[in-house]
Amino acid sequence: MEVVERQGDYLTMSVGPQHPGSGHMRLIVTVDGDIIVKVKPDPGYVHRGAEKMCEVRTYIQNIPHLERPVIIDSCGILFAYVLAAEELIGVQPPPRAQYIRIIMAELNRIISHMYWLSIYGIFMGHSTMFMWPMGDRELFIDLAASIGGTRVTFSYFIPGGVRNDIPPGFKEKALKTFDYFVKRLKEYEKIYFNNPLVLKRTQGVGVFKREDAISLGVTGPNLRASGVASDTRKDEPYSMYDTIDFDIPTYREGDSYSRAWVRLEEMRESMKIIRQAIDKMEAGPVKQPMRGQIKGKVGEAFARTEAARGTMFYHIVSDGGKFPYRVKISVPSFRNLIAMSHLLEGNRLADMPVIYWGLDYWPVEADR
Amino acid sequence: MSESNSVEKRILESLKSKFGESILEDGWEGALAPKRIKTFASREKIVEVAQAIKELGFDQVISQGGTDYPKDDIFKVNYHLIAVDNEELKPIILSLATKLPRNDPKMSTLTNVWRSAEFHEQETFENFGIFFEGHPRMERLLLPEDWDDIPPLRKEFTLPGR
Numbered sequence: 078m079e080v081v082e083r084q085g086d087y088l089t090m091s092v093g094p095q096h097p098g099s100g101h102m103r104l105i106v107t108v109d110g111d112i113i114v115k116v117k118p119d120p121g122y123v124h125r126g127a128e129k130m131c132e133v134r135t136y137i138q139n140i141p142h143l144e145r146p147v148i149i150d151s152c153g154i155l156f157a158y159v160l161a162a163e164e165l166i167g168v169q170p171p172p173r174a175q176y177i178r179i180i181m182a183e184l185n186r187i188i189s190h191m192y193w194l195s196i197y198g199i200f201m202g203h204s205t206m207f208m209w210p211m212g213d214r215e216l217f218i219d220l221a222a223s224i225g226g227t228r229v230t231f232s233y234f235i236p237g238g239v240r241n242d243i244p245p246g247f248k249e250k251a252l253k254t255f256d257y258f259v260k261r262l263k264e265y266e267k268i269y270f271n272n273p274l275v276l277k278r279t280q281g282v283g284v285f286k287r288e289d290a291i292s293l294g295v296t297g298p299n300l301r302a303s304g305v306a307s308d309t310r311k312d313e314p315y316s317m318y319d320t321i322d323f324d325i326p327t328y329r330e331g332d333s334y335s336r337a338w339v340r341l342e343e344m345r346e347s348m349k350i351i352r353q354a355i356d357k358m359e360a361g362p363v364k365q366p367m368r369g370q371i372k373g374k375v376g377e378a379f380a381r382t383e384a385a386r387g388t389m390f391y392h393i394v395s396d397g398g399k400f401p402y403r404v405k406i407s408v409p410s411f412r413n414l415i416a417m418s419h420l421l422e423g424n425r426l427a428d429m430p431v432i433y434w435g436l437d438y439w440p441v442e443a444d445r
Numbered sequence: 446m447s448e449s450n451s452v453e454k455r456i457l458e459s460l461k462s463k464f465g466e467s468i469l470e471d472g473w474e475g476a477l478a479p480k481r482i483k484t485f486a487s488r489e490k491i492v493e494v495a496q497a498i499k500e501l502g503f504d505q506v507i508s509q510g511g512t513d514y515p516k517d518d519i520f521k522v523n524y525h526l527i528a529v530d531n532e533e534l535k536p537i538i539l540s541l542a543t544k545l546p547r548n549d550p551k552m553s554t555l556t557n558v559w560r561s562a563e564f565h566e567q568e569t570f571e572n573f574g575i576f577f578e579g580h581p582r583m584e585r586l587l588l589p590e591d592w593d594d595i596p597p598l599r600k601e602f603t604l605p606g607r
Contacts, residue, residue, distance in 0.1 A: 121587035294561020307529035313536040407508030
């Protein structure tokens with residue numbers, strides 16, 4: 078932390094852009110004693126102009142760089158792009174590819190939530206909770222890597238399907254992991270969610286009222302922790318989500334504790350979804366063959382999907398060429414950022430790490 | 446029009462009865478697709494139209510952005526709206542577009558209608574140089590403080606070496 082200025086009893090400090098745990102963003106915080114009076118978020122330290130880069134690359138070339146903003150949820154950020162691009166290119170993925178996409182998207186959701194959970198442990202000085210999810214996360218990375226070929230950045234979704242089929246023996250390996258992890262989640266609950274330290278530091282801290290969460294445009298688990306059952310997988314089912322039976326965990330309290338619960342429950346639901354997807358999948362092709370230069374038809378398309386942090390949205394405008402004319406990416410972290418000042422103001426400085434990370438704000442995703 | 450998009454049709458008709466044909470940019474056919482509604486408003490009318498859309502139940506701005514059309518000498522600004530708290534409207538994305546002349550890129554802010562438009566409008570401001578009148582903080586968000594080139598998402602800004 079660095080002192081920016083002093084005004085009477087108020088002290089303005091800069092938290093970040095290099096502070097432990099947050100990533101590359103800065104909060105300009107004014108405090109009165111240890112009460113936060115004003116917070117001004119200052120993102121942009123890792124802005125790399127992804128939208129401009131899209132305008133000089135083809136629909137396929139855009140795939141690898143578009144997943145860089147959020148590599149721990151790389152399928153989540155790509156899903157909506159591929160859906161919008163497919164609408165412009167005019168291809169439909171085969172049913173098997175749609176189920177494989179669900180599997181990968183849900184694996185990524187678990188991987189992302191586990192990462193979040195372990196860093197949340199660090200933020201509260203609970204180092205066991207850093208070790209456990211980080212270790213268990215590797216099992217899911219292994220599963221995803223057996224499909225996508227790399228650890229985190231798969232470039233696996235392509236317009237017209239997915240790059241390759243899932244390997245033989247995936248089902249057995251996945252079910253074994255899930256059986257282990259379901260038991261493990263109960264242990265997480267015991268050691269972490271029912272831990273007096275965690276309860277004290279998160280319950281009633283950073284309460285988001287339902288109407289505020291809606292009006293500020295908050296999305297994803299943060300919105301669902303405030304009692305709004307909004308999830309694109311149910312609201313506007315894409316891919317094959319309408320054939321799958323799952324619940325949307327929703328809590329009413331809107332505090333940091335319920336935001337953590339939503340994510341824990343979502344991991345259970347994700348495993349439920351993958352189990353069903355594996356069973357429902359029938360043999361068949363996994364991509365639509367496309368030849369020659371891929372071009373989008375003149376017009377525009379927009380699509381949304383539910384990524385780990387909330388609703389991912391793409392608006393692509395095409396002039397009929399091989400490059401998209403304009404790609405607008407609206408990421409959940411960017412829309413959740415507005416909540417930061419709203420939640421921090423009036424709280425104690427000591428609660429800042431808990432509230433900050435409780436929102437699962439990912440600076441690189443927000444900056445694009 | 447099929448049964449499946451009767452809600453979309455009803456919403457568009459209600460807006461049309463209030464604001465007339467001007468709400469349709471590409472005619473009736475272009476304005477409707479399953480789960481999609483495309484509307485248009487001139488910059489003089491956009492606050493009024495936005496208010497009406499909000500009253501119908503669209504409570505969040507999911508995205509807002511501009512597109513540069515140097516050939517037509519305009520900027521197009523798109524607001525994409527969703528309803529997170531309305532069962533009937535949940536599947537729908539409504540797009541509200543407007544056009545601004547390139548030599549006078551100004552319009553009223555919609556932050557008074559939807560607070561969630563705040564950061565999106567700031568981003569459009571820095572990337573296109575479009576000024577939103579009445580916005581609480583019309584300043585840079587993502588670009589470096591010392592950026593002294595033209596707004597980077599305008600078409601005349603080319604990437605060095607390309």
